[in-house]
Amino acid sequence: METGLSSFSSIILRKSFFNIYFSLHGEFGKTLSAAREMQWRPADDIREYQWRKLSALIKHAYDNVPFYRERMKKAGFSTGNINDFEQFRKIPILTKKDINEHLDELVSATASKSSLLLNATGGSTGAPVHYYQDKAMILGQWAATHRFFDWAGRAPWDHVAKLWGSSFDIENAKPKTWKGNLYVRLFEGVKFFPAFEMNERTFSEFAEYVRRFKPACVESYAVPLALTGKYILDRGIDLSGSGVRCAVTSAEKLIEDHRKIIESAFHCRVYDRYGGRELGNVAAECGSGGYHTADDFLYLEILNEDGSPAKEGASGKIVITSLENFGMPFIRYQNDDMGTLATGGCECGRGLSRLKSIDGRIQGVITLGNGGFVSGVIFPHLFKDFDIKLYNIEQESLEYIKVRVVPGPDFGRKDEDFCKEVLSRHLPGMEIEFEKTDGIPAGPSGKFSFVTSKVKSPFS
Template identity: 30%
Template sequence: MIDWAYQKWILPAFESGIKRRKTFHHWRDLEASQWWPRQQIESLQVRRLRDLLTYCNAHSAWYRDRWADHGIDVDAVWSLDDLRSLPITTREMIRENADAIRSRYPGVAFVSKATGGSSGAPLRFLIERDANDRRVAAAFRGYGWAGASPGTKQSHLWGVNLNKLPWRQHLKECLYARLLYRRDMLNSFEMSESNVSDYVNRLNRYRPKVLVAYANPLFVLARAIDERGLRTHRPESIIVGSEKLYDHQRELIERAFGSPVFETYGSREFTLIAAECDRHRGLHVTSENLIVEIVDDHGNPSAPGEEGQILVTDLFNTAMPFVRYAIGDRAVAGTGDCDCGRGLPLLEKIVGRQMDVLKLPDGRHLPGAFFPHIIKDIPAIRQFQAVQTRRDVIRLQVVVGDNWNADDRDALRQRILHHIGDSSQLEIQQVDQIQLTAAGKMRVVIGYSGPQRSHPSRIAG
């Protein structure tokens, strides 16, 4: 009854009445369109794509000139396949040409955002206000598949604002999260194995319907619950986002909490890109707002079952358009339809960051998932990070427990060297902690970013 009141009266009154946002209107539309046949959704995408390209050609000097340089007539784009004729846009291009990319149409209302990204080089961009409302609505829908519709009682083990806020603004944010949206915010930056019981106690006191979390701190929490036999509140579901979720992590989290895990995939540039429904056959793409492509190293559609890099076209952000934007992540496109009945296409799985694929000196590509797969069977390793410091050097940092010994170290070295061969040197370093990114996330694998880097610039032309 309380959830219903928040969804039907309290939150709509705030969002639509006080804030004059169209979030709930767009959410209702998305709840209906998700059940459309695939062909109808694709027809909608094409209409919105043509409107976007026409707009960019008229009001974004950078896109207009770039497409002209490539001999592209946007009026000739009549299908999703035709979109492939447009060149790929990289993060570096957006950063270096931001002023020329942004819309010059007078009176466009927008909000400013920024993302640091794993590289640490910030990207500042604009989002048209209605486009921002639409992406929040998409998050409402995607989280709703896991039972986390707006207004449900939730705990968020998430990154927090590290800047010291004036007390009025801090109070405002607390009231907005806790009282209005019923979210108890747990600081993932401060969690460690020594204080996990404090986090468990807080979950037990608040008793959320849904737990929302970064993958890696949640895995640390779940492992402590499992190993120490801690008694914890069992939420109806768990939503994991912002970091790559590996199969062994999902298995342990579900065992520790006794709750199903729902994976989501998103970014600061686009908010929720895809999310799992209760059938867990992959992640449904937010296709009413976005066009998501999975392409190989040459910009062609990846073969079925093969991973590729993700390109995203935002169909609504006219303030600063993103057209065929290489977001820096890799995925495998889904095949077929989900038996849930939704017409939204699937991503079979999110593989990880583009830079999480290590290119070895002998020409082989070592996927980032290799290291979690090897290390998950060594219980003494609590955390790790593999960094390719040079093309021929891999440094593996490990945080270990008291049961770590020389046999573990030698076995780990031999297992890794067996796969990577003798073309690379392997350094294993024992450390006290793994450094997080500026956003508080854990990057478990970091590829070489030196002058030989070929992704995604090699296919950007």
């Protein structure tokens, strides 16, 4: 059936299915059409649109969300009406710690919890967060993602080869019913490969799949795709005839060397995107340079250490306000990454604002004794489902790895055993020591370097 993913009839079938699906789910179709139209408006129009949504959100938060009303009163606000961006910047920053400690007070009095989706992120900086999302936010994130796929030249019905999660996730995600199976066989154009098991078998199977079945797009966390690209180049595997149109990377910082490796190996351009589970597609590359922010769904600030706005071209802390999640507003949320605003407009002509670079972190790579690698993305992926406040991982040698966690009250012995068991399946031949601690010191940059390895790898 694998050949079916790229066959002409299969693509037509998926395209028809998506068109029917979009027309049945009118709200999503409308959100996506509006987003597609918005990107071409002049920057001033977009800023005005943002301001209208932002000021309505702040008023709503003051009136209905206990956490913000309290905070804003303390900061000297007597109403939720704000006059300008300067006044907006007086609202205190929201940290991951705030969310974890005040989750219930962050939910709007006008929302019922049953209408919200409880979600979690493992955090790109070693601190998991739990939060609620409402339907409007999910629709917005979905629309921003599809608009980005337009930029990369990828259609929703395209055939994609994707390195993602582990083989266990891929197995668990398989449908359990015949209807589910039929749906996947007919409509799902994605072939998954395990990104947490980076070894010769995964590299060669991925390369062989791309060569034989010619997907329109390859998608992955940045480092696993670069490792696969390196394998392809080292072995002289020629994928020039595969017709891959784009490589989409995300979840960790894409460095320029990795971009070059991926582009040479797959003979296509890389389109990197930046975001997180909690805020979706925050910014993404259009192909003309830099990352356009999803201004219609969020308001992004780059701040200096003292909280003042950083100048264009200067690096600062990324702070994001979701313009959608009225059920649990994210106002001035600091996600612990750094970014730099681009100067001037973009050659592509889009009015969406633009980041020159994003200084998120490379999640690190664990090297195995059998010659394989495991992406550091596995740790946030696993720990997001447990009551862990902070963690960091140190690989001492090919045989020994230390996992330090700051546990919350609900992280028990069973959870620790479960995490150890999952990790030992992915890290064969390695002793895994769990150390529970009260705190983890920040690195020299003030950020928590959460996966470090003393073992040399091609990517260390």
